[in-house]
Amino acid sequence: MTDRQYNPQYLVILDYSGTLSVEAPAFGRPDNLVRALAESGLAACGVATPAVFWESIVFPTWDEAGKTGVGFARSMADRIAELDLPVAIPAAGNTPSRPERPSRPSSSKLPPASIAEAAERFVSMYLAHSRPEPLWRSFLERLRKDDRLAVIVATDHYAEATPAIVCYLRDWGIPAERLKNDAAPTQPPPFLVANSADLGFWKAERPFWETVRKRLPYNFHHIVIIDDFGFNEADVAGYGMLSRVRERRIDTKAVLEDVFQTGVSALPFLTQRGDRRRRDALHERVLKTIRKFEGLLALHRVLG
Numbered sequence: 001m002t003d004r005q006y007n008p009q010y011l012v013i014l015d016y017s018g019t020l021s022v023e024a025p026a027f028g029r030p031d032n033l034v035r036a037l038a039e040s041g042l043a044a045c046g047v048a049t050p051a052v053f054w055e056s057i058v059f060p061t062w063d064e065a066g067k068t069g070v071g072f073a074r075s076m077a078d079r080i081a082e083l084d085l086p087v088a089i090p091a092a093g094n095t096p097s098r099p100e101r102p103s104r105p106s107s108s109k110l111p112p113a114s115i116a117e118a119a120e121r122f123v124s125m126y127l128a129h130s131r132p133e134p135l136w137r138s139f140l141e142r143l144r145k146d147d148r149l150a151v152i153v154a155t156d157h158y159a160e161a162t163p164a165i166v167c168y169l170r171d172w173g174i175p176a177e178r179l180k181n182d183a184a185p186t187q188p189p190p191f192l193v194a195n196s197a198d199l200g201f202w203k204a205e206r207p208f209w210e211t212v213r214k215r216l217p218y219n220f221h222h223i224v225i226i227d228d229f230g231f232n233e234a235d236v237a238g239y240g241m242l243s244r245v246r247e248r249r250i251d252t253k254a255v256l257e258d259v260f261q262t263g264v265s266a267l268p269f270l271t272q273r274g275d276r277r278r279r280d281a282l283h284e285r286v287l288k289t290i291r292k293f294e295g296l297l298a299l300h301r302v303l304g
Contacts, residue, residue, distance in 0.1 A: 008150040008218055010297065011260070012143060013225040016155040016165060016193075017130065018232035019269045020140075022282065024130035025233045036125050041118030042076075045110055046085025056083060065158055067200050072126075072158035073119040080115050127164045135286040137172055144174050144191070150216050151191045152179070154208075154227075159197040166193055179215055189216065204251050209259040222300045223256055223264045224293060231270045245270075267292055 017024040026032060030050050037043045037053065047053050057079050065075035087110065132140075143151050153165060153176070162178050169176035175190035181199055194203070194212055201208040229248040249266050256264045269289050271282065 006147065008216075009148045009221045010150070010300070011216065011218075011220045011223045012149050012151045012293075013223065013227070013256075014151065014153050015225075015227035015229075015269070016132075016153055016161070017157060018228035018230070019226060020132045020136055020153065021130045022133045022232070022271065024126075027126050027129040028233075032129075036122060040122035040125055041114070042080075042122050044087060045080050045115050045118050046083070046087050047076075047080060052085070056085070066156055066196050067202070069159045069197060071123075071160050071197075073116070073123045073160065075158075076119040076122070077112070077116045080119070081109070081112055084109055123158075123160055127160060130161070130164070132165075132168050132172075133282075133286070135283055139286075139290050140169070140172065140174055140191075150189060150218065150220075152194050152212060152216075153191055154194045154203045154212075156196040156202050159195070162193055162195045162198055165195075169193075179212065181211055192216075204248060204255065206255050206259060209255055213259055220260055220262050222297075223260060223262060224267065224296060225252065225256065225264065226267045226269055226289060226293065227252070228269050228271070229266075231268070265296055267296070 014020055027036065028050075033050050033053060034043075034048075037047055037049075042048075042053075047057060057076055061075040061079050064070060065072060143149055153169070155161065155165070166176045166178060169191055176193055177190050178198060179192040179194040192212075192215065194208070196202050196208065199208050199211050201211075203209075227249070229245045229252070231242070231245045245268070249268060253264045253266050267289060269285070271285055
Protein backbone atom coordinates (compact mmCIF):
# COMPACT_ATOMS: atom_id res chain seq x y z
CA MET A 1 0.00 0.00 0.00
CA THR A 2 1.38 3.42 -0.89
CA ASP A 3 0.80 6.60 1.03
CA ARG A 4 -1.28 8.01 -1.80
CA GLN A 5 -3.68 5.06 -1.78
CA TYR A 6 -4.46 5.30 1.90
CA ASN A 7 -7.66 7.21 2.48
CA PRO A 8 -9.68 5.71 5.36
CA GLN A 9 -13.41 6.20 5.29
CA TYR A 10 -14.20 5.46 8.94
CA LEU A 11 -12.64 6.37 12.26
CA VAL A 12 -12.92 3.79 15.04
CA ILE A 13 -12.31 5.05 18.59
CA LEU A 14 -11.76 2.49 21.32
CA ASP A 15 -11.69 3.35 25.01
CA TYR A 16 -9.03 1.52 27.01
CA SER A 17 -9.68 1.34 30.76
CA GLY A 18 -13.06 -0.29 31.32
CA THR A 19 -13.50 -1.31 27.68
CA LEU A 20 -10.47 -2.92 26.02
CA SER A 21 -9.05 -3.55 29.49
CA VAL A 22 -11.92 -4.91 31.55
CA GLU A 23 -9.65 -5.77 34.47
CA ALA A 24 -8.11 -2.30 34.89
CA PRO A 25 -11.03 -0.92 36.94
CA ALA A 26 -11.20 -4.16 38.96
CA PHE A 27 -7.79 -3.30 40.40
CA GLY A 28 -9.50 -0.49 42.32
CA ARG A 29 -12.00 -2.76 44.09
CA PRO A 30 -11.48 -2.46 47.87
CA ASP A 31 -10.19 -6.03 48.38
CA ASN A 32 -7.74 -5.81 45.47
CA LEU A 33 -6.66 -2.30 46.38
CA VAL A 34 -5.92 -3.08 50.05
CA ARG A 35 -3.81 -6.04 48.97
CA ALA A 36 -1.88 -3.98 46.42
CA LEU A 37 -1.25 -1.18 48.89
CA ALA A 38 0.22 -3.66 51.34
CA GLU A 39 2.29 -5.63 48.82
CA SER A 40 3.70 -2.54 47.12
CA GLY A 41 4.77 -0.93 50.38
CA LEU A 42 2.42 2.05 50.12
CA ALA A 43 0.59 0.91 53.24
CA ALA A 44 3.87 1.22 55.13
CA CYS A 45 4.04 4.79 53.81
CA GLY A 46 0.69 5.63 55.38
CA VAL A 47 -1.59 4.78 52.42
CA ALA A 48 -3.20 1.69 53.88
CA THR A 49 -6.91 2.13 53.09
CA PRO A 50 -8.98 2.84 49.97
CA ALA A 51 -10.28 6.03 51.60
CA VAL A 52 -6.79 7.46 52.04
CA PHE A 53 -5.75 6.29 48.57
CA TRP A 54 -8.67 7.92 46.74
CA GLU A 55 -9.40 10.97 48.86
CA SER A 56 -5.90 12.00 49.92
CA ILE A 57 -3.79 10.80 46.99
CA VAL A 58 -5.66 10.21 43.72
CA PHE A 59 -8.37 12.87 43.67
CA PRO A 60 -6.11 15.83 44.62
CA THR A 61 -3.46 14.87 42.03
CA TRP A 62 -5.58 13.57 39.14
CA ASP A 63 -5.99 16.85 37.29
CA GLU A 64 -2.22 17.36 37.05
CA ALA A 65 -1.12 13.74 36.74
CA GLY A 66 -3.78 12.89 34.15
CA LYS A 67 -2.89 15.81 31.86
CA THR A 68 0.90 16.01 32.14
CA GLY A 69 3.88 13.72 31.85
CA VAL A 70 4.55 13.73 35.60
CA GLY A 71 3.26 10.17 35.90
CA PHE A 72 1.26 8.25 38.50
CA ALA A 73 4.24 7.09 40.55
CA ARG A 74 5.81 10.51 40.96
CA SER A 75 2.49 12.23 41.67
CA MET A 76 1.77 9.70 44.43
CA ALA A 77 5.26 9.90 45.92
CA ASP A 78 5.22 13.70 45.95
CA ARG A 79 1.76 13.78 47.51
CA ILE A 80 2.65 11.25 50.23
CA ALA A 81 5.79 13.20 51.11
CA GLU A 82 3.79 16.42 51.21
CA LEU A 83 1.13 15.01 53.54
CA ASP A 84 3.55 13.29 55.92
CA LEU A 85 0.96 10.59 56.62
CA PRO A 86 1.09 8.73 59.92
CA VAL A 87 2.82 5.36 59.64
CA ALA A 88 1.92 2.45 61.91
CA ILE A 89 4.87 1.40 64.09
CA PRO A 90 4.40 -1.94 65.96
CA ALA A 91 4.27 -1.54 69.73
CA ALA A 92 7.21 -2.94 71.73
CA GLY A 93 6.82 -6.61 72.57
CA ASN A 94 4.32 -7.33 69.81
CA THR A 95 4.91 -10.18 67.37
CA PRO A 96 3.01 -10.98 64.17
CA SER A 97 1.33 -13.88 65.97
CA ARG A 98 0.58 -11.89 69.15
CA PRO A 99 -0.27 -8.27 68.38
CA GLU A 100 -1.31 -7.63 71.99
CA ARG A 101 -0.91 -3.87 71.91
CA PRO A 102 -2.26 -1.51 69.25
CA SER A 103 0.30 -0.11 66.85
CA ARG A 104 1.15 3.49 67.48
CA PRO A 105 1.14 6.07 64.69
CA SER A 106 4.33 7.87 63.80
CA SER A 107 4.52 11.02 61.71
CA SER A 108 8.25 10.63 61.06
CA LYS A 109 9.06 11.26 57.43
CA LEU A 110 10.14 8.22 55.45
CA PRO A 111 13.11 8.51 53.08
CA PRO A 112 11.91 9.89 49.73
CA ALA A 113 13.56 6.96 47.94
CA SER A 114 11.48 4.47 49.96
CA ILE A 115 8.26 6.27 49.08
CA ALA A 116 9.23 6.49 45.40
CA GLU A 117 10.08 2.78 45.24
CA ALA A 118 6.75 1.83 46.81
CA ALA A 119 4.86 4.07 44.37
CA GLU A 120 6.70 2.57 41.41
CA ARG A 121 5.93 -0.96 42.58
CA PHE A 122 2.26 -0.07 42.94
CA VAL A 123 2.09 1.40 39.41
CA SER A 124 3.83 -1.68 37.98
CA MET A 125 1.24 -3.89 39.68
CA TYR A 126 -1.60 -1.74 38.37
CA LEU A 127 -0.34 -1.79 34.77
CA ALA A 128 0.27 -5.54 34.91
CA HIS A 129 -3.38 -5.89 35.96
CA SER A 130 -4.50 -3.61 33.11
CA ARG A 131 -3.73 -5.73 30.07
CA PRO A 132 -6.30 -5.76 27.26
CA GLU A 133 -9.00 -8.40 27.49
CA PRO A 134 -8.09 -11.34 25.16
CA LEU A 135 -11.72 -11.56 24.00
CA TRP A 136 -11.11 -8.38 21.97
CA ARG A 137 -8.01 -9.69 20.20
CA SER A 138 -9.53 -11.15 17.02
CA PHE A 139 -11.68 -8.03 16.63
CA LEU A 140 -8.64 -5.76 16.86
CA GLU A 141 -6.80 -7.92 14.35
CA ARG A 142 -9.67 -7.53 11.88
CA LEU A 143 -9.65 -3.76 12.37
CA ARG A 144 -5.91 -3.69 11.67
CA LYS A 145 -6.35 -5.48 8.35
CA ASP A 146 -9.14 -3.20 7.07
CA ASP A 147 -7.55 -0.28 5.19
CA ARG A 148 -10.89 1.56 5.19
CA LEU A 149 -10.47 2.16 8.91
CA ALA A 150 -8.30 4.37 11.08
CA VAL A 151 -8.17 3.29 14.72
CA ILE A 152 -7.57 5.35 17.84
CA VAL A 153 -7.23 3.94 21.36
CA ALA A 154 -8.29 6.93 23.46
CA THR A 155 -7.90 7.16 27.20
CA ASP A 156 -7.78 9.52 30.15
CA HIS A 157 -4.81 8.03 31.92
CA TYR A 158 -1.42 8.51 33.53
CA ALA A 159 1.75 8.91 31.46
CA GLU A 160 3.00 5.39 32.30
CA ALA A 161 -0.05 3.88 30.59
CA THR A 162 0.92 4.92 27.06
CA PRO A 163 4.04 2.76 26.62
CA ALA A 164 2.28 -0.09 28.40
CA ILE A 165 -0.72 -0.02 26.02
CA VAL A 166 1.55 0.27 22.98
CA CYS A 167 3.55 -2.72 24.23
CA TYR A 168 0.44 -4.82 24.90
CA LEU A 169 -0.92 -4.18 21.39
CA ARG A 170 2.44 -4.95 19.76
CA ASP A 171 2.57 -8.21 21.73
CA TRP A 172 -0.58 -9.15 19.80
CA GLY A 173 1.09 -8.26 16.50
CA ILE A 174 -0.85 -5.01 16.19
CA PRO A 175 1.32 -2.03 15.19
CA ALA A 176 0.75 0.82 17.60
CA GLU A 177 2.41 4.05 18.59
CA ARG A 178 1.84 7.03 20.83
CA LEU A 179 -0.01 10.01 19.40
CA LYS A 180 2.02 13.06 20.40
CA ASN A 181 0.89 16.65 20.54
CA ASP A 182 3.40 17.79 17.94
CA ALA A 183 3.25 14.76 15.67
CA ALA A 184 2.88 15.17 11.91
CA PRO A 185 0.54 12.90 9.91
CA THR A 186 1.87 9.50 8.89
CA GLN A 187 0.30 7.24 6.28
CA PRO A 188 -0.91 4.62 6.76
CA PRO A 189 -1.02 5.10 10.51
CA PRO A 190 -0.82 2.24 13.00
CA PHE A 191 -3.22 2.06 15.92
CA LEU A 192 -2.67 5.41 17.62
CA VAL A 193 -2.78 5.60 21.41
CA ALA A 194 -4.14 9.01 22.41
CA ASN A 195 -3.65 9.60 26.13
CA SER A 196 -4.72 12.71 28.05
CA ALA A 197 -1.34 12.72 29.80
CA ASP A 198 0.39 13.11 26.41
CA LEU A 199 -2.05 15.59 24.89
CA GLY A 200 -2.73 17.77 27.94
CA PHE A 201 -6.52 17.55 27.71
CA TRP A 202 -9.26 15.13 28.77
CA LYS A 203 -10.82 13.20 25.92
CA ALA A 204 -14.16 14.93 26.55
CA GLU A 205 -12.47 18.24 25.65
CA ARG A 206 -12.31 19.67 22.16
CA PRO A 207 -8.49 20.22 22.01
CA PHE A 208 -7.94 16.51 22.60
CA TRP A 209 -9.74 15.66 19.38
CA GLU A 210 -8.34 18.60 17.48
CA THR A 211 -4.91 17.06 18.05
CA VAL A 212 -6.19 13.72 16.77
CA ARG A 213 -7.66 15.48 13.75
CA LYS A 214 -4.28 16.99 12.87
CA ARG A 215 -2.72 13.54 12.93
CA LEU A 216 -5.57 12.04 10.88
CA PRO A 217 -6.58 14.75 8.39
CA TYR A 218 -9.11 12.65 6.50
CA ASN A 219 -12.74 13.29 5.58
CA PHE A 220 -14.28 10.39 7.45
CA HIS A 221 -17.72 9.23 6.34
CA HIS A 222 -18.59 8.19 9.87
CA ILE A 223 -17.09 7.70 13.34
CA VAL A 224 -17.83 4.84 15.72
CA ILE A 225 -16.76 5.02 19.36
CA ILE A 226 -16.86 2.02 21.72
CA ASP A 227 -16.59 3.23 25.29
CA ASP A 228 -17.92 2.51 28.76
CA PHE A 229 -18.03 6.29 29.41
CA GLY A 230 -16.97 5.65 33.00
CA PHE A 231 -19.65 3.07 33.87
CA ASN A 232 -17.20 0.20 34.39
CA GLU A 233 -14.70 2.22 36.43
CA ALA A 234 -14.32 1.92 40.19
CA ASP A 235 -17.53 3.37 41.62
CA VAL A 236 -15.87 6.11 43.65
CA ALA A 237 -17.63 9.43 44.33
CA GLY A 238 -20.45 8.42 42.00
CA TYR A 239 -18.23 8.38 38.91
CA GLY A 240 -20.08 5.43 37.36
CA MET A 241 -23.59 6.76 37.92
CA LEU A 242 -25.80 6.28 34.86
CA SER A 243 -26.68 9.97 34.73
CA ARG A 244 -22.99 10.90 34.53
CA VAL A 245 -22.34 8.14 32.00
CA ARG A 246 -25.10 9.47 29.74
CA GLU A 247 -23.77 13.00 30.11
CA ARG A 248 -20.25 11.93 29.10
CA ARG A 249 -21.59 10.02 26.10
CA ILE A 250 -23.62 12.99 24.88
CA ASP A 251 -20.78 15.45 25.43
CA THR A 252 -18.16 13.26 23.74
CA LYS A 253 -20.41 12.59 20.75
CA ALA A 254 -21.09 16.31 20.32
CA VAL A 255 -17.40 17.22 20.47
CA LEU A 256 -16.50 14.56 17.90
CA GLU A 257 -19.23 15.69 15.51
CA ASP A 258 -18.10 19.28 15.81
CA VAL A 259 -14.38 18.61 15.33
CA PHE A 260 -14.65 16.04 12.51
CA GLN A 261 -17.82 17.43 10.91
CA THR A 262 -19.35 14.00 10.39
CA GLY A 263 -21.82 11.64 12.03
CA VAL A 264 -20.87 9.75 15.18
CA SER A 265 -22.29 6.53 16.59
CA ALA A 266 -21.55 5.79 20.24
CA LEU A 267 -21.70 2.15 21.33
CA PRO A 268 -21.66 1.94 25.15
CA PHE A 269 -19.83 -1.09 26.53
CA LEU A 270 -21.43 -1.52 29.95
CA THR A 271 -20.63 -4.51 32.12
CA GLN A 272 -21.77 -5.64 35.51
CA ARG A 273 -19.37 -6.97 38.13
CA GLY A 274 -20.79 -10.44 37.60
CA ASP A 275 -19.93 -10.24 33.89
CA ARG A 276 -16.27 -9.57 34.69
CA ARG A 277 -16.08 -12.62 36.93
CA ARG A 278 -18.02 -14.97 34.61
CA ARG A 279 -16.17 -15.55 31.36
CA ASP A 280 -19.29 -16.68 29.49
CA ALA A 281 -21.20 -13.51 30.38
CA LEU A 282 -18.27 -11.25 29.49
CA HIS A 283 -17.71 -13.15 26.25
CA GLU A 284 -21.33 -12.64 25.25
CA ARG A 285 -21.19 -8.93 26.05
CA VAL A 286 -18.05 -8.45 23.98
CA LEU A 287 -19.54 -10.40 21.06
CA LYS A 288 -22.77 -8.40 21.27
CA THR A 289 -20.81 -5.14 21.05
CA ILE A 290 -18.76 -6.42 18.10
CA ARG A 291 -21.92 -7.50 16.26
CA LYS A 292 -23.44 -4.07 16.78
CA PHE A 293 -20.29 -2.44 15.46
CA GLU A 294 -20.13 -4.66 12.37
CA GLY A 295 -23.82 -4.18 11.63
CA LEU A 296 -23.49 -0.42 11.97
CA LEU A 297 -20.45 -0.28 9.70
CA ALA A 298 -22.15 -2.49 7.10
CA LEU A 299 -25.21 -0.22 7.09
CA HIS A 300 -23.13 2.92 6.57
CA ARG A 301 -21.18 1.29 3.76
CA VAL A 302 -24.44 0.41 1.98
CA LEU A 303 -25.90 3.87 2.49
CA GLY A 304 -22.61 5.60 1.70
